[in-house]
Amino acid sequence: MTVKSKHVRIKGIKDGLVFLLDDKCPFEDLLSELRYKLEHSHQNILTGPIVHVDVKLGSRPVTDEDKAAVLEILKSQGNLLIRSIEAVEDQGNVDPEALFLMSGMLRSGQVLHHQGNLLFLGDVNPGGTITCSGDIYILGALRGMAHAGVDGNQDAIIAASLLSPTQLRIADVISRPPDEWGTRESSMEFAYLSSGAMQIDKIHNIVKLRQGLNVFKGV
Amino acid sequence: MGEAIVVTSGKGGVGKTTTTANIGTALALQGKKVCLVDTDIGLRNLDVVMGLENRIIYDLVDVAEGRCRLNQALVKDKRFDELYMLPAAQTKDKTSVTPEQVKDIILELKKEYEYILIDCPAGIEHGFRNAIAGADKAIVVTTPEHAAVRDADRIIGLLEQSSVESPKLVVNRIRPGLVKSGDMLDIEDILQVLNIDLIGIVPDDELVIKAANSGEPTVMNPNSPAAIAYRNIARRILGDAVPLMQLDRKPGAFSKFKKFFGMG
Numbered sequence: 001m002t003v004k005s006k007h008v009r010i011k012g013i014k015d016g017l018v019f020l021l022d023d024k025c026p027f028e029d030l031l032s033e034l035r036y037k038l039e040h041s042h043q044n045i046l047t048g049p050i051v052h053v054d055v056k057l058g059s060r061p062v063t064d065e066d067k068a069a070v071l072e073i074l075k076s077q078g079n080l081l082i083r084s085i086e087a088v089e090d091q092g093n094v095d096p097e098a099l100f101l102m103s104g105m106l107r108s109g110q111v112l113h114h115q116g117n118l119l120f121l122g123d124v125n126p127g128g129t130i131t132c133s134g135d136i137y138i139l140g141a142l143r144g145m146a147h148a149g150v151d152g153n154q155d156a157i158i159a160a161s162l163l164s165p166t167q168l169r170i171a172d173v174i175s176r177p178p179d180e181w182g183t184r185e186s187s188m189e190f191a192y193l194s195s196g197a198m199q200i201d202k203i204h205n206i207v208k209l210r211q212g213l214n215v216f217k218g219v
Numbered sequence: 220m221g222e223a224i225v226v227t228s229g230k231g232g233v234g235k236t237t238t239t240a241n242i243g244t245a246l247a248l249q250g251k252k253v254c255l256v257d258t259d260i261g262l263r264n265l266d267v268v269m270g271l272e273n274r275i276i277y278d279l280v281d282v283a284e285g286r287c288r289l290n291q292a293l294v295k296d297k298r299f300d301e302l303y304m305l306p307a308a309q310t311k312d313k314t315s316v317t318p319e320q321v322k323d324i325i326l327e328l329k330k331e332y333e334y335i336l337i338d339c340p341a342g343i344e345h346g347f348r349n350a351i352a353g354a355d356k357a358i359v360v361t362t363p364e365h366a367a368v369r370d371a372d373r374i375i376g377l378l379e380q381s382s383v384e385s386p387k388l389v390v391n392r393i394r395p396g397l398v399k400s401g402d403m404l405d406i407e408d409i410l411q412v413l414n415i416d417l418i419g420i421v422p423d424d425e426l427v428i429k430a431a432n433s434g435e436p437t438v439m440n441p442n443s444p445a446a447i448a449y450r451n452i453a454r455r456i457l458g459d460a461v462p463l464m465q466l467d468r469k470p471g472a473f474s475k476f477k478k479f480f481g482m483g
Binding site for chain 2: 105107108110123125127141143
């Protein structure tokens with residue numbers, strides 16, 4: 001463990017200390033860094049009179065056991081009196097329109113899951129799987145399996161520069177090309193559900209489906 | 220310090236052992252000091268293809284477990300003075316050695332030899348992890364079939380997660396006639412899916428089967444098209460820019476994938 005990592009920040013306030021714990025890194029890393037800071041690097045400021053401590057976990061989804069694990073480490077330091085431990089419940093604050101960008105190459109046997117909408121720059125090969133709770137946009141070839149709206153969102157769509165999947169799923173509808181689809185063209189396409197059935201259309205027709213989109217009408 | 224190259228494919232029967240034997244022999248033909256390592260414990264074949272089966276005394280497992288020194292287990296080739304082979308055990312299974320043990324053996328061999336070619340067993344389990352443990356580079360062998368390409372893709376994914384450098388592709392057993400008539404996967408189709416550098420294409424050649432059965436690697440026979448292909452691969456490993464073999468292909472497509480290889 002290097003002292004450089006910044007998952008745990010300790011700030012002084014007028015009546016105690018605030019522990020700001022990063023909410024993006026793996027929980028295990030967080031615990032080991034906290035342990036390290038208490039036992040090694042920050043020993044000098046943590047010995048002495050009793051200090052009140054507030055712990056802020058950020059927007060990390062934590063269980064009671066996780067909180068207990070953090071408390072356990074803090075309690076090992078006799079002079080720390082834990083006043084509060086809080087995690088911001090901001091699951092609802094995630095912008096549902098936000099597009100998460102990711103690049104790479106999804107090869108056979110590999111699985112990519114994302115909570116939200118995903119823009120994937122690269123190919124999804126046969127045997128590769130991409131799943132999303134929202135929409136999936138692929139700048140590349142989709143030759144594997146894509147599942148949009150895994151949590152049951154029937155309005156989710158799947159778009160790809162080359163839409164040539166082994167299977168497509170939206171919510172709980174499963175479709176496989178080409179027998180269920182109509183004629184195909186080689187331009188960028190997207191798949192959507194229309195009264196429970198998978199449909200394929202050219203990407204510029206997406207406005208018919210998404211009324212709320214900003215549409216360029218020329219100048 | 221030598222270079223360790225693992226020859227792998229995922230799917231069985233695409234020509235890993237033949238490729239290992241032939242590239243190894245071709246490198247020896249070029250005057251390099253080469254050691255072939257068979258990691259297919261329990262199903263060893265490399266010794267048969269090389270025609271060295273009756274010279275084996277100790278094997279990889281004996282070395283790993285300290286029953287003999289590494290030098291005692293190495294079998295010298297009957298054709299070249301600078302070509303050696305470390306055979307796998309036939310009586311044990313893949314779990315009788317650990318990746319760490321193989322890594323140590325390869326590291327030891329790298330001090331002595333310029334090129335170490337590791338013949339990997341089929342599959343993605345323990346045997347595969349043993350084989351890639353000590354490797355610096357990888358050659359992925361595939362044939363122009365969907366099943367083989369699918370497995371090659373899986374293997375490339377696993378190699379990318381490991382410490383092995385960017386793998387190179389060998390497309391084996393191409394039948395130009397079938398490719399031309401559209402009944403066999405095109406090399407460009409394969410490259411589009413796998414998206415890695417091509418290091419060689421090997422035409423299907425009956426002489427390969429004949430040679431393997433007589434324990435004489437094909438590369439020794441200059442009349443075999445596959446032999447020329449393997450020699451070309453060996454030269455590319457040595458850093459020469461050798462154009463890809465002209466199979467019976469449309470000139471347009473050929474120049475395109477020559478360009479892909481950086482020679483167009």
